[in-house]
Amino acid sequence: xxxxxxxxxxxxxxxxxxxxxxxxxxxxxxxxxxxxxxxxxxxxxxxxxxxxxxxxxxxxxxxxxxxxxxxxxxxxxxxxxxxxxxxxxxxxxxxxxxxxxxxxxxxxxxxxxxxxxxxxxxxxxxxxxxxxxxxxxxxxxxxxxxxxxxxxxxxxxxxxxxxxxxxxxxxxxxxxxxxxxxxxxxxxxxxxxxxxxxxxxxxxxxxxxxxxxxxxxxxxxxxxxxxxxxxxxxxxxxxxxxxxxxxxxxxxxxxxxxxxxxxxxxxxxxxxxxxxxxxxxxxxxxxxxxxxxxxxxxxxxxxxxxxxxxxxxxxxxxxxxxxxxxxxxxxxxxxxxxxxxxxxxxxxxxxxxxxxxxxxxxxxxxxxxxxxxxxxxxxxxxxxxxxxxxxxxxxxxxxxxxx
Amino acid sequence: xxxxxxxxxxxxxxxxxxxxxxxxxxxxxxxxxxxxxxxxxxxxxxxxxxxxxxxxxxxxxxxxxxxxxxxxxxxxxxxxxxxxxxxxxxxxxxxxxxxxxxxxxxxxxxxxxxxxxxxxxxxxxxxxxxxxxxxxxxxxxxxxxxxxxxxxxxxxxxxxxxxxxxxxxxxxxxxxxxxxxxxxxxxxxxxxxxxxxxx
Numbered sequence: 001x002x003x004x005x006x007x008x009x010x011x012x013x014x015x016x017x018x019x020x021x022x023x024x025x026x027x028x029x030x031x032x033x034x035x036x037x038x039x040x041x042x043x044x045x046x047x048x049x050x051x052x053x054x055x056x057x058x059x060x061x062x063x064x065x066x067x068x069x070x071x072x073x074x075x076x077x078x079x080x081x082x083x084x085x086x087x088x089x090x091x092x093x094x095x096x097x098x099x100x101x102x103x104x105x106x107x108x109x110x111x112x113x114x115x116x117x118x119x120x121x122x123x124x125x126x127x128x129x130x131x132x133x134x135x136x137x138x139x140x141x142x143x144x145x146x147x148x149x150x151x152x153x154x155x156x157x158x159x160x161x162x163x164x165x166x167x168x169x170x171x172x173x174x175x176x177x178x179x180x181x182x183x184x185x186x187x188x189x190x191x192x193x194x195x196x197x198x199x200x201x202x203x204x205x206x207x208x209x210x211x212x213x214x215x216x217x218x219x220x221x222x223x224x225x226x227x228x229x230x231x232x233x234x235x236x237x238x239x240x241x242x243x244x245x246x247x248x249x250x251x252x253x254x255x256x257x258x259x260x261x262x263x264x265x266x267x268x269x270x271x272x273x274x275x276x277x278x279x280x281x282x283x284x285x286x287x288x289x290x291x292x293x294x295x296x297x298x299x300x301x302x303x304x305x306x307x308x309x310x311x312x313x314x315x316x317x318x319x320x321x322x323x324x325x326x327x328x329x330x331x332x333x334x335x336x337x338x339x340x341x342x343x344x345x346x347x348x349x350x351x352x353x354x355x356x357x358x359x360x361x362x363x364x365x366x367x368x369x370x371x372x373x374x375x376x377x378x379x380x381x382x383x384x385x386x387x388x389x390x391x392x393x394x395x396x397x398x399x400x401x402x403x
Numbered sequence: 404x405x406x407x408x409x410x411x412x413x414x415x416x417x418x419x420x421x422x423x424x425x426x427x428x429x430x431x432x433x434x435x436x437x438x439x440x441x442x443x444x445x446x447x448x449x450x451x452x453x454x455x456x457x458x459x460x461x462x463x464x465x466x467x468x469x470x471x472x473x474x475x476x477x478x479x480x481x482x483x484x485x486x487x488x489x490x491x492x493x494x495x496x497x498x499x500x501x502x503x504x505x506x507x508x509x510x511x512x513x514x515x516x517x518x519x520x521x522x523x524x525x526x527x528x529x530x531x532x533x534x535x536x537x538x539x540x541x542x543x544x545x546x547x548x549x550x551x552x553x554x555x556x557x558x559x560x561x562x563x564x565x566x567x568x569x570x571x572x573x574x575x576x577x578x579x580x581x582x583x584x585x586x587x588x589x590x591x592x593x594x595x596x597x598x599x600x601x602x
Binding site: 071079327328 | 429
């Protein structure tokens with residue numbers, strides 16, 4: 001228990017310090033940044049606000065998800081603790097903090113304790129990049145914590161690091177279920193991260209910047225990036241789901257097969273930290289998709305740009321879609337996942353990147369890119385249709401039985 | 404195409420489910436909608452004249468597969484009869500812990516005196532409190548023993564956790580909380596073609 005509390009405060013402090021350090025003038029590039037840096041204390045306040053907000057959002061995401069899933073299954077869901085069940089996250093928190101904290105005897109104790117901390121820390125530090133409004137709209141400060149010119153690269157680095165948490169957890173637990181779960185998770189994440197990274201190259205090429213703030217500003221003048229890179233959008237949305245280990249790709253913690261996957265041996269607050277990391281990844285993904293592809297906190301011209309509001313609405317929309325998909329779809333088998341990751345997503349992302357790069361080199365205008373996108377979508381639809389017809393004609397059909 | 408179309412279709416199905424009314428009945432907060440032929444706590448019915456139907460023949464006790472019924476008959480006072488027959492049940496006890504609510508007593512009864520009612524909230528603290536006598540089962544009695552005890556304690560009327568569309572004819576004179584039927588048509592007794600949870 002003692003190590004746990006120490007660990008808990010440690011990671012939150014570590015995450016905060018990391019965010020502050022990354023945003024300090026020494027590290028953050030100022031060449032492309034026309035705005036003065038916020039004072040360090042304000043950055044610290046924002047960093048802790050982001051972490052606090054994310055953790056609160058996580059707590060209520062668990063409730064919202066359970067209520068929504070219940071409604072999707074025509075049930076009521078948890079509604080007993082407080083009005084509408086609004087105190088349920090609090091009850092869950094108290095429960096997971098007060099539970100006995102078990103560290104298996106044969107485990108590697110240091111790594112075992114460290115793994116959830118790594119997981120949550122790197123999940124948390126990614127979010128500070130998301131711009132929520134124009135410069136100076138946060139009580140005179142900027143509505144983002146870090147303004148990095150290598151923003152997207154930083155996000156990739158951070159999310160890759162989060163895999164370490166999962167992998168170390170599986171290894172340190174000294175349990176076959178944990179190891180299998182973490183192996184699956186690492187393998188899946190590696191194959192997905194490739195498609196994830198490649199898919200973002202296309203919009204980066206179109207915009208000409210890795211800076212999220214500049215991507216949002218570019219979209220304000222030229223139109224949403226989903227118009228110019230819809231295929232990249234699709235691949236990125238799918239891989240984001242995989243990154244957050246959500247339902248179609250949640251096999252690292254497939255309860256039915258692997259007990260709990262990499263977190264089988266974890267209990268109490270350490271387990272909660274893994275859950276937290278997963279949900280924070282989900283929230284970050286639902287913030288990233290609109291930031292990169294759907295105009296971020298801005299809206300197309302007739303609609304006024306309201307800082308925070310549009311961003312929160314877009315995040316909520318994507319969270320809803322993720323829950324909706326979880327309520328509907330099944331989990332892919334491991335080999336299906338691998339085939340889908342390496343055989344479909346990566347080639348599609350690569351191909352689209354090549355097409356965009358060629359178009360850029362040949363000096364194509366943005367309108368040409370839109371036509372190219374439509375062509376790409378048409379090709380994909382055609383492939384799906386042809387494939388479907390092939391499968392259908394190859395499937396033996398019983399007479400008099402409705403398919 | 405069919406697989407992708409099926410995926411999209413499945414999303415539509417769940418979305419439709421999201422906007423439909425949950426089938427959950429939040430039971431202690433809301434009453435359970437029961438069928439009219441529910442087998443609940445027994446009711447000892449009376450003739451319209453007010454005389455008890457039970458003639459103390461003990462056929463119910465004889466057929467009871469759980470040996471839950473004890474009947475002690477006595478001769479009626481001709482001047483002031485208790486039942487419509489020669490004899491009446493001086494003691495009529497059902498051990499609700501033994502009873503399996505099969506309804507055989509109701510079928511065996513020659514006068515239709517013992518009928519299974521609707522009350523089911525009988526959980527209690529003492530074995531002895533689960534032996535229901537005549538004073539607990541006669542048709543005018545509302546609710547079960549713990550429910551009546553609570554009503555006396557709080558000073559409020561007996562609160563029962565169920566509703567029925569109508570009280571079936573065998574339970575003549577028994578008062579049960581009724582629920583509104585849709586369009587005056589109650590489809591419950593058909594027992595089939597009824598979507599789950601649409602009570």
